[in-house]
Amino acid sequence: MMVKRLQPMMSHARRSYVELMFQVMGRALQAISEVDETTRNETRELPEGFLFEMQVMPNGPKLIVEHTGNGKLLFHGDEAPRPVDLSIQFKHIAHAFLVLSFQEKTSVAFANDRMLVDGDVSYAVRMTRVLNRLESFILPKLIAERAVKEYPATIKLPEKLISAARIYLKVATQFVETVRA
Amino acid sequence: MTNKYYEFFCPVKVIAGKAALEHIPYELTGLAAKRPMIVTDKGVRAAGLLDPVIAACEESGLEIVSIYDDVPPDSSTSVVKDIAGVYRKEKCDSIIAVGGGSAIDTGKAVNILVSEGGDNIAKYSGAGVLKHPLKPFFVVPTTAGTGSEVTSVAVITDEKKGVKLPFTSSFLLPNAAIIDPRMTLTLPPHITAATAMDALTHATEAFTCMAKNPLSDAYATAAIKKVSQSLLAVMDNPKDSDGRLELAQASTMAGIAFSNSMVGLVHSLGHATGAICHLPHGLCMSLYLPYVLEFNLESIREPLGELLLHLEGPEVYSATPASRRAEVSISAIRKLRDALYKRCELPRTLKETGKVLENQLESIAKLALDDGSIMFNPREVSHEDAMAVLRRAWA
Numbered sequence: 248m249m250v251k252r253l254q255p256m257m258s259h260a261r262r263s264y265v266e267l268m269f270q271v272m273g274r275a276l277q278a279i280s281e282v283d284e285t286t287r288n289e290t291r292e293l294p295e296g297f298l299f300e301m302q303v304m305p306n307g308p309k310l311i312v313e314h315t316g317n318g319k320l321l322f323h324g325d326e327a328p329r330p331v332d333l334s335i336q337f338k339h340i341a342h343a344f345l346v347l348s349f350q351e352k353t354s355v356a357f358a359n360d361r362m363l364v365d366g367d368v369s370y371a372v373r374m375t376r377v378l379n380r381l382e383s384f385i386l387p388k389l390i391a392e393r394a395v396k397e398y399p400a401t402i403k404l405p406e407k408l409i410s411a412a413r414i415y416l417k418v419a420t421q422f423v424e425t426v427r428a
Numbered sequence: 429m430t431n432k433y434y435e436f437f438c439p440v441k442v443i444a445g446k447a448a449l450e451h452i453p454y455e456l457t458g459l460a461a462k463r464p465m466i467v468t469d470k471g472v473r474a475a476g477l478l479d480p481v482i483a484a485c486e487e488s489g490l491e492i493v494s495i496y497d498d499v500p501p502d503s504s505t506s507v508v509k510d511i512a513g514v515y516r517k518e519k520c521d522s523i524i525a526v527g528g529g530s531a532i533d534t535g536k537a538v539n540i541l542v543s544e545g546g547d548n549i550a551k552y553s554g555a556g557v558l559k560h561p562l563k564p565f566f567v568v569p570t571t572a573g574t575g576s577e578v579t580s581v582a583v584i585t586d587e588k589k590g591v592k593l594p595f596t597s598s599f600l601l602p603n604a605a606i607i608d609p610r611m612t613l614t615l616p617p618h619i620t621a622a623t624a625m626d627a628l629t630h631a632t633e634a635f636t637c638m639a640k641n642p643l644s645d646a647y648a649t650a651a652i653k654k655v656s657q658s659l660l661a662v663m664d665n666p667k668d669s670d671g672r673l674e675l676a677q678a679s680t681m682a683g684i685a686f687s688n689s690m691v692g693l694v695h696s697l698g699h700a701t702g703a704i705c706h707l708p709h710g711l712c713m714s715l716y717l718p719y720v721l722e723f724n725l726e727s728i729r730e731p732l733g734e735l736l737l738h739l740e741g742p743e744v745y746s747a748t749p750a751s752r753r754a755e756v757s758i759s760a761i762r763k764l765r766d767a768l769y770k771r772c773e774l775p776r777t778l779k780e781t782g783k784v785l786e787n788q789l790e791s792i793a794k795l796a797l798d799d800g801s802i803m804f805n806p807r808e809v810s811h812e813d814a815m816a817v818l819r820r821a822w823a
């Protein structure tokens with residue numbers, strides 16, 4: 248049957264998409280922490296060497312960044328050099344897909360019990376604000392308004408970074424269209 | 429199709445009303461518990477509130493094996509360890525917590541130690557650490573506000589490290605919550621007022637924050653209606669036991685609502701203020717509620733407007749144009765605060781408390797931004813936003 252054959256393809260595509268978006272976000276997190284003072288004001292409060300992970304349960308795709316000091320973040324890909332300090336875990340790849348395809352806001356996903364926090368909640372609160380800010384940077388305004396609680400009134404970021412991220416995004420959105428179709 | 433999704437969980441048996449305490453022996457027997465220990469504080473004992481609990485058990489031939497009545501207002505890891513020691517020595521098999529938030533949290537934490545073993549409660553801190561059901565655990569609330577009898581959270585201070593340890597697990601939920609009007613009958617006016625405002629805030633935030641859902645909404649609106657209808661009546665006539673029962677039930681219902689849909693900025697600011705200025709939690713809720721609703725207004729206009737029906741009743745609701753209902757809801761809460769100020773001088777502004785300095789506002793704002801509940805506030809909150817709300821709440 249057609250439906251049966253489509254199902255594994257869908258879930259494979261979803262997984263690839265989530266992996267790709269974690270790459271995009273990891274790089275973008277590092278970039279934004281280099282150029283955006285508001286982001287650094289949040290991340291500076293994290294301990295130096297602090298490792299943050301986003302993961303899909305039970306052993307799905309991962310994103311790991313480290314706070315290397317003075318608010319700067321370093322993207323580690325999907326391998327942590329040591330045990331992480333804070334982990335935000337999606338309960339299922341489907342939930343990660345909802346959030347990373349900007350169909351569900353990060354804070355709504357928390358509110359909807361889609362994700363779990365393992366670690367200090369005050370750091371999780373901080374990282375959620377950073378993720379919200381990141382999404383408003385790399386997304387066109389229209390999509391960003393759907394993805395974050397509030398679109399910041401003032402964002403200044405080098406056009407180069409934005410366009411680079413948006414190229415990824417374009418690939419990504421085509422992906423979504425394919426998977427959703 | 430919408431992306432809406434929610435979870436709702438409350439397995440606590442609620443035993444409420446006249447002579448509810450007398451159900452304790454039967455309920456304990458049903459869980460094969462024969463040797464209960466009472467965990468409480470000195471205030472509860474001095475107010476004579478243990479007597480009806482003990483009498484209810486003895487009349488059924490159930491002996492209370494041990495009573496620990498020295499729980500401090502901010503319970504600590506060493507207190508939990510001591511109580512667990514007594515529990516083991518006396519070979520108890522169940523716990524009855526009688527009191528407010530601290531006694532209940534202590535009961536939850538003691539239950540972890542005596543069920544899981546060991547002396548170090550810090551080991552079980554965090555979310556989802558517990559994997560098995562704990563010993564039979566009953567809660568008899570003596571304040572009508574915290575809702576701790578239906579929440580899966582406990583907070584215990586680690587006095588050596590000077591940090592507050594959170595414990596989260598559905599196994600912390602008691603088997604039963606016993607709501608008896610006798611237990612809140614002697615609550616002094618300012619505590620009655622502050623704890624009821626805590627319940628009102630739980631319900632209002634549950635109904636207006638991001639994790640609201642249809643089931644918690646039903647509990648929240650019912651709780652708001654009960655507080656609005658009974659609080660001032662009880663303030664004017666403290667021995668009104670029907671009114672007391674209404675407030676106690678409202679507190680439990682609001683607890684069920686917020687434990688399933690979380691709270692928001694009122695609690696973030698309130699937790700920070702409690703930590704820095706040592707003001708009671710319920711008072712902090714009353715201080716911030718209207719100002720936070722004003723800050724969130726444009727994001728919560730619809731649900732807040734709906735609350736007018738439960739705050740002021742059908743006449744006011746239908747006489748108010750839909751576009752004005754949210755504002756009138758806020759006025760109703762301000763009116764209630766004024767009425768409480770008249771009756772027991774419950775402060776309405778930070779300045780009126782006499783315990784907050786204006787130069788502490790910065791640190792309150794900073795701490796509030798780290799509070800977990802801020803995640804569920806319908807509006808994103810920056811440091812400037814938090815400061816703006818604090819300045820409005822100042823005077």
Ligand SMILES: [Fe+2]
Nearest residue numbers: 626630709713
């Ligand atoms: Fe509260």
